[in-house]
Amino acid sequence: MRVLLSVLATVGLLAQTPAPKVQEGPLRAHLAFLADDLLEGRGTGQRGAELTVRYLETQLQVLGLKPANGASYRQPVTLLGLKTLVDQSTLSFLGGGACATPKFGTDIVFGAGVARAEQTFDAPLVFVGFGIDAPEWRWDDYKGLDLRGKVLLMMVNEPAPTAEEPGLFDGPDLSRYGRWTTKLELAAKQGAAGVLLIHTTPSATYDWPVVRTGWSGERFSLAKGPVGTPIQGWVTEALARALVKQGGQDLDALRTKAQRRDFQPVALDLNLKGTLRSTVRTVDQFNVAGVVPGRDPALKDELVIYTAHWDHLGKGSALAVDTHPSQAPGHETDTIYNGAVDNASGCAALLAMTQAAIHAPARRSQMFLFVCAEEQGLLGSKAYAETPLWPLAKTAADLNLDSLNFVAPTRDISLAFGERSTLGELGAAVAKAVGLKVAASGPDTAGGYFRSDHYSFVQAGVPALSVGGGSEYLGADPKALQAKAAAFGPRYHQVTDEYDPTWDLRGMVQQAQFAFDLGQAVGNSATKPTFKVVK
Numbered sequence: 070m071r072v073l074l075s076v077l078a079t080v081g082l083l084a085q086t087p088a089p090k091v092q093e094g095p096l097r098a099h100l101a102f103l104a105d106d107l108l109e110g111r112g113t114g115q116r117g118a119e120l121t122v123r124y125l126e127t128q129l130q131v132l133g134l135k136p137a138n139g140a141s142y143r144q145p146v147t148l149l150g151l152k153t154l155v156d157q158s159t160l161s162f163l164g165g166g167a168c169a170t171p172k173f174g175t176d177i178v179f180g181a182g183v184a185r186a187e188q189t190f191d192a193p194l195v196f197v198g199f200g201i202d203a204p205e206w207r208w209d210d211y212k213g214l215d216l217r218g219k220v221l222l223m224m225v226n227e228p229a230p231t232a233e234e235p236g237l238f239d240g241p242d243l244s245r246y247g248r249w250t251t252k253l254e255l256a257a258k259q260g261a262a263g264v265l266l267i268h269t270t271p272s273a274t275y276d277w278p279v280v281r282t283g284w285s286g287e288r289f290s291l292a293k294g295p296v297g298t299p300i301q302g303w304v305t306e307a308l309a310r311a312l313v314k315q316g317g318q319d320l321d322a323l324r325t326k327a328q329r330r331d332f333q334p335v336a337l338d339l340n341l342k343g344t345l346r347s348t349v350r351t352v353d354q355f356n357v358a359g360v361v362p363g364r365d366p367a368l369k370d371e372l373v374i375y376t377a378h379w380d381h382l383g384k385g386s387a388l389a390v391d392t393h394p395s396q397a398p399g400h401e402t403d404t405i406y407n408g409a410v411d412n413a414s415g416c417a418a419l420l421a422m423t424q425a426a427i428h429a430p431a432r433r434s435q436m437f438l439f440v441c442a443e444e445q446g447l448l449g450s451k452a453y454a455e456t457p458l459w460p461l462a463k464t465a466a467d468l469n470l471d472s473l474n475f476v477a478p479t480r481d482i483s484l485a486f487g488e489r490s491t492l493g494e495l496g497a498a499v500a501k502a503v504g505l506k507v508a509a510s511g512p513d514t515a516g517g518y519f520r521s522d523h524y525s526f527v528q529a530g531v532p533a534l535s536v537g538g539g540s541e542y543l544g545a546d547p548k549a550l551q552a553k554a555a556a557f558g559p560r561y562h563q564v565t566d567e568y569d570p571t572w573d574l575r576g577m578v579q580q581a582q583f584a585f586d587l588g589q590a591v592g593n594s595a596t597k598p599t600f601k602v603v604k
């Protein structure tokens with residue numbers, strides 16, 4: 070086969086040979102396995118993670134890929150793990166002649182942002198609007214306030230564009246200033262004692278249960294930093310309203326003021342008081358990567374990367390179980406966050422693509438990279454970008470797959486944010502060649518641009534995008550198929566994101582095939598993609 074391939078390549082026939090096909094059988098088998106209860110939800114720092122990594126590296130070895138890290142398929146990523154000991158933590162809000170002790174999980178979630186097992190607080194609360202300091206928009210919610218030792222109560226998201234300034238904070242798109250992670254980093258740098266984010270579904274773009282799930286278990290960050298504020302968390306809108314009232318103010322009035330540039334931070338007559346106890350540990354997780362070497366002597370030093378995150382939320386806590394009867398009948402005792410769609414689907418697709426790639430190398434080399442700890446803040450891809458296994462200057466592109474189409478084949482495919490590099494044009498050409506139309510992308514109100522692993526590559530200067538599923542389903546009853554897709558909403562980041570053997574996976578195969586075809590186009594083209602606009 071190898072001899073035949075090189076002969077074909079020499080006479081230039083390979084370019085005309087259709088790209089090898091991604092097979093549904095292996096994709097479905099990988100998906101069923103990775104989403105199985107035996108994998109325990111592939112939780113960061115948990116046993117399920119070890120099984121997943123072992124499975125992925127075994128598959129790459131079986132398929133005959135070159136290990137990407139010397140003799141190993143693994144790239145270690147050292148994480149700091151912090152878990153709130155809810156029963157041993159006592160935190161109250163004192164002020165206005167009252168003492169409120171909200172219930173963890175129901176009203177509030179919080180955790181340490183620094184590696185300390187025990188911390189005591191007696192810190193004043195200040196309402197700081199959106200908690201944004203953005204020189205490029207001439208917007209500063211702090212107005213010189215000394216943040217040291219204070220707990221900042223703030224809104225998530227960003228001020229809405231106005232008639233005078235329709236482009237404010239990137240208009241309808243969420244800008245980086247509107248991300249709550251940006252706000253936490255800023256507060257930590259300024260020495261704040263803590264941050265409490267006010268949840269509303271429209272501003273967060275997800276419901277309270279998603280927040281609760283994310284903050285109930287162990288949370289991770291890169292061990293080498295940056296560190297957060299001593300305490301950080303979220304409060305429900307109802308609790309925020311009650312706390313602000315207890316502190317002598319009115320939440321709605323404060324929120325109205327915060328929509329303006331002249332907003333001033335408002336000190337509340339309220340102190341956060343008590344003790345926060347946490348478990349603290351460092352743990353190694355692994356990116357898993359194998360390479361299919363390129364076949365062109367002049368281009369094989371350059372690389373196309375395909376990524377999918379292998380982690381999900383793992384096995385949940387008793388807290389999570391308590392809250393399930395109301396939202397997931399039939400799952401009252403389920404503690405496993407299987408993450409079938411998010412993102413066993415992406416890993417299964419990547420493995421099936423690997424199987425196609427190994428038989429038909431592109432001119433450039435191709436890396437199949439399964440990153441860890443995406444759900445913890447893109448940590449695995451961030452670590453890769455900081456310590457790449459292949460020079461970034463010789464990395465042509467990253468194509469990411471996260472949460473694939475489990476519904477049905479589609480007429481279209483999504484290349485969201487493709488317009489920010491020439492990958493978009495290339496993707497449109499590939500789509501046209503295979504009879505797919507590129508889905509029109511609406512405003513990025515949820516900040517999807519920042520919320521999957523392609524972003525780590527963009528930040529490191531490598532053109533990247535996530536290949537998304539289409540939404541124009543092909544079938545006898547497209548309405549029913551759309552309803553099936555929409556029904557995933559409440560299952561996002563819940564124990565009910567489970568594999569169903571009756572799923573029609575033709576759409577998933579189509580999406581994987583498209584990502585692979587685009588990867589081949591990048592891998593075989595004379596030039597590398599370039600950026601057009603970088604935000």
Ligand SMILES: [Zn+2]
Pocket residue numbers: 411444562
């Ligand atoms: Zn997720």
